[in-house]
Amino acid sequence: MSWHGISTVARLELRQRARASKWVVVLAIWFAVIALVSVLSYLALNDPDARSGAAMYDVVIFFVLGLGMLVVPSLTATSINGDREHGVLATLQTTLLTSADLVLGKLLAAWAISGAFLVTALPFLAWAWVEGGVSVGRILLAVVVLLLVLAVVCALGLMFSTLTARPVASAVLTYLALGALVFGTVIGFGLSAFLVNKEETVRVYGIPNDFFDQNEPTYDANGNFVPGAERVPTKADCVEHDETRNVTHTERIWWMLPLNPFVVVADAAPSEPPANPDQGMGFTPMRWISEGSRAARVGETTELRQECWVDGPAGQQPVDPNAAAAKDAAVWPFGLVFLLLAGGGATAVAERRLRTPIRRLPNGTRIA
Amino acid sequence: MLTEGGPTSGGRGIEVAGVRRAFGDVLAVDDISLTARPGEVTALIGPNGSGKTTLLLMLASLLVPDRGTVRIDGHDPVTAPAEVRARIGWMPDGFGTWDALTVREVLETIAAAYRIPAPQARERAEALLHTVHLADLADRRARVLSRGQKQRLGLARALVNDPSVLLLDEPASGLDPRSRIELRDILRSLAAEGRTVLVSSHILTELQEVADRAVIVARGRSIETQQLDGEAVTTALASWRIDSLDPLRLTEFLTSRHVPAQQVHGGMVEVEVAGEENAARLLTDLIGAGVRVTAFTPTRGALESAYLAATEDRQ
Numbered sequence: 020m021s022w023h024g025i026s027t028v029a030r031l032e033l034r035q036r037a038r039a040s041k042w043v044v045v046l047a048i049w050f051a052v053i054a055l056v057s058v059l060s061y062l063a064l065n066d067p068d069a070r071s072g073a074a075m076y077d078v079v080i081f082f083v084l085g086l087g088m089l090v091v092p093s094l095t096a097t098s099i100n101g102d103r104e105h106g107v108l109a110t111l112q113t114t115l116l117t118s119a120d121l122v123l124g125k126l127l128a129a130w131a132i133s134g135a136f137l138v139t140a141l142p143f144l145a146w147a148w149v150e151g152g153v154s155v156g157r158i159l160l161a162v163v164v165l166l167l168v169l170a171v172v173c174a175l176g177l178m179f180s181t182l183t184a185r186p187v188a189s190a191v192l193t194y195l196a197l198g199a200l201v202f203g204t205v206i207g208f209g210l211s212a213f214l215v216n217k218e219e220t221v222r223v224y225g226i227p228n229d230f231f232d233q234n235e236p237t238y239d240a241n242g243n244f245v246p247g248a249e250r251v252p253t254k255a256d257c258v259e260h261d262e263t264r265n266v267t268h269t270e271r272i273w274w275m276l277p278l279n280p281f282v283v284v285a286d287a288a289p290s291e292p293p294a295n296p297d298q299g300m301g302f303t304p305m306r307w308i309s310e311g312s313r314a315a316r317v318g319e320t321t322e323l324r325q326e327c328w329v330d331g332p333a334g335q336q337p338v339d340p341n342a343a344a345a346k347d348a349a350v351w352p353f354g355l356v357f358l359l360l361a362g363g364g365a366t367a368v369a370e371r372r373l374r375t376p377i378r379r380l381p382n383g384t385r386i387a
Numbered sequence: 388m389l390t391e392g393g394p395t396s397g398g399r400g401i402e403v404a405g406v407r408r409a410f411g412d413v414l415a416v417d418d419i420s421l422t423a424r425p426g427e428v429t430a431l432i433g434p435n436g437s438g439k440t441t442l443l444l445m446l447a448s449l450l451v452p453d454r455g456t457v458r459i460d461g462h463d464p465v466t467a468p469a470e471v472r473a474r475i476g477w478m479p480d481g482f483g484t485w486d487a488l489t490v491r492e493v494l495e496t497i498a499a500a501y502r503i504p505a506p507q508a509r510e511r512a513e514a515l516l517h518t519v520h521l522a523d524l525a526d527r528r529a530r531v532l533s534r535g536q537k538q539r540l541g542l543a544r545a546l547v548n549d550p551s552v553l554l555l556d557e558p559a560s561g562l563d564p565r566s567r568i569e570l571r572d573i574l575r576s577l578a579a580e581g582r583t584v585l586v587s588s589h590i591l592t593e594l595q596e597v598a599d600r601a602v603i604v605a606r607g608r609s610i611e612t613q614q615l616d617g618e619a620v621t622t623a624l625a626s627w628r629i630d631s632l633d634p635l636r637l638t639e640f641l642t643s644r645h646v647p648a649q650q651v652h653g654g655m656v657e658v659e660v661a662g663e664e665n666a667a668r669l670l671t672d673l674i675g676a677g678v679r680v681t682a683f684t685p686t687r688g689a690l691e692s693a694y695l696a697a698t699e700d701r702q
């Protein structure tokens with residue numbers, strides 16, 4: 020393995036791509052689609068009360084990720100078995116290029132191309148920044164995480180293209196694998212939520228249920244409500260007591276969520292919450308996903324629940340300790356590490372499969 | 388013309404002993420042994436499906452033999468592929484090429500893959516394009532080349548790293564007669580420079596004039612190795628076709644001399660004679676006996692006879 024070898028392969032790949040496909044047209048269409056989405060989301064979400072930058076940022080980032088996951092597999096998922104079908108792989112394998120040169124060179128080329136797609140989206144992220152509500156640091160972090168996720172997608176495609184003889188099969192397998200990551204994790208999380216859902220006795224500090232039984236509203240003979248007769252609970256009525264409730268232990272299954280590339284990107288760099296909550300929340304799917312998956316990680320508290328939801332002196336509202344904990348319970352590092360390991364593993368598998376001389380040839384393939 | 392100083396000395400050529408390779412339950416190569424020496428052109432001849440391509444893949448360090456040993460200039464392609472690759476030039480049977488690259492770029496890319504610095508790579512590509520007469524097509528897309536032109540590009544590609552061992556799989560297929568003659572000259576000059584040249588073909592006559600030695604394979608086995616130099620030709624069994632104005636006397640004469648003869652179409656007779664010396668003597672005797680001979684020609688060479696004999700029993 021050498022940089023010279025890797026760059027030789029990468030240059031060959033890029034040259035092939037640049038000439039074989041209508042490269043400029045594809046990028047132009049991509050640019051136009053992102054532009055359209057940005058403008059539409061600007062028009063739809065441009066609320067003078069909210070800062071529409073955050074919403075645009077979310078839309079553009081997710082759009083780039085989603086479209087990238089559709090486009091990028093086409094760069095690598097047919098790359099090796101396609102070369103074999105064209106009879107050009109073996110020619111390179113008999114030169115001084117190693118299998119690692121071939122795999123990393125192809126990976127690098129595909130990654131550079133996905134980077135180019137990402138770069139076309141940068142003007143719209145800049146626009147989101149101008150609109151306000153999202154910092155440059157967030158945007159940069161999101162771009163870096165996106166780049167890493169796209170590299171993993173490239174690596175998965177490359178691996179499948181070494182595992183099957185037919186390019187169609189490896190393309191399908193790659194999309195299935197990505198589908199499993201994007202939809203499978205969410206479905207898996209949703210379904211297994213039933214498994215971790217139990218009736219449990221929890222300790223609550225609040226108004227006990229029987230308070231309202233003992234303080235029934237009073238009605239007169241005609242059945243009319245008599246105001247003032249019933250007692251409104253006050254802070255003094257809050258007591259510690261046991262209650263039986265449905266508890267979903269998401270802290271046992273949260274790990275499924277960050278396997279999802281969308282969750283990783285969303286949780287890594289959600290737009291900042293507005294400084295003034297009255298400014299309205301706006302359309303911020305990244306932040307919703309981020310908050311949701313962090314809450315899932317923390318799960319429901321086992322400690323005493325502060326639920327004394329009655330009007331007291333200002334500033335005395337009880338704070339859910341878990342909501343505070345969730346702020347620091349980032350899930351994306353787990354997801355990113357998992358994805359990078361998966362990508363690294365895929366690259367290693369691809370490298371192994373390209374080693375020559377070959378001992379076992381997949382059925383129905385000819386080397387040349 | 389072809390060299391940048393000739394192949395590194397100490398080449399020991401190709402040594403193959405008892406090699407076998409199966410694909411699942413298809414036994415592609417059963418038992419092949421051969422030696423190809425530096426400075427010689429060795430022909431690998433066998434019918435379709437006899438395992439020539441599979442053997443060359445094993446020599447080219449792409450495929451591991453199930454059994455047997457292969458040595459390329461003394462290196463084992465399985466344990467020392469890098470050493471082997473530096474020394475070989477492999478031209479696959481029916482190869483593809485990168486659609487989008489020009490002919491010149493194909494050669495320069497291969498040169499880069501051999502870690503040849505760019506300036507030298509350009510020179511090398513230019514020289515090879517002249518050698519294979521593709522210079523005027525250098526800036527065309529490789530995709531648009533005709534089959535014969537692609538074959539020539541394939542040969543140039545195999546020569547990029549100045550290899551000491553050449554493995555050419557059916558290089559003549561698709562070539563026009565002129566290109567065939569040029570190929571022959573190229574192969575001869577490559578061998579004259581001390582390289583080992585192994586050429587496969589299922590068409591015998593393609594290689595008869597150029598090869599020093601022929602290895603005949605059939606159904607995955609090497610049947611025999613024929614020396615094709617002058618001595619071999621003068622002693623090997625070959626058939627000759629005789630036409631005469633006195634067919635009756637001709638057959639009588641042959642029967643009396645116990646020469647195995649066979650009637651072929653047009654009243655001609657085919658005889659099997661060992662060596663040119665004996666053939667010449669037979670002709671003299673025929674004329675001495677008053678048989679009016681109008682034609683006395685070799686029908687097939689020694690190699691063809693061996694080839695047909697070896698592959699006679701195929702289903």
Ligand SMILES: Nc1ncnc2c1ncn2[C@@H]1O[C@H](COP(=O)(O)OP(=O)(O)O)[C@@H](O)[C@H]1O
Binds near residue numbers: 384434436437438
């Ligand atoms: N990858 C493969 N898988 C299965 N069978 C193969 C494979 N490669 C070659 N064969 C079979 O092995 C035999 C020899 O093939 P090959 O070496 O290509 O013959 P040749 O080059 O002499 O025509 C053929 O019967 C062919 O079908």
Ligand SMILES: [Mg+2]
Binds near residue numbers: 556
């Ligand atoms: Mg063949």
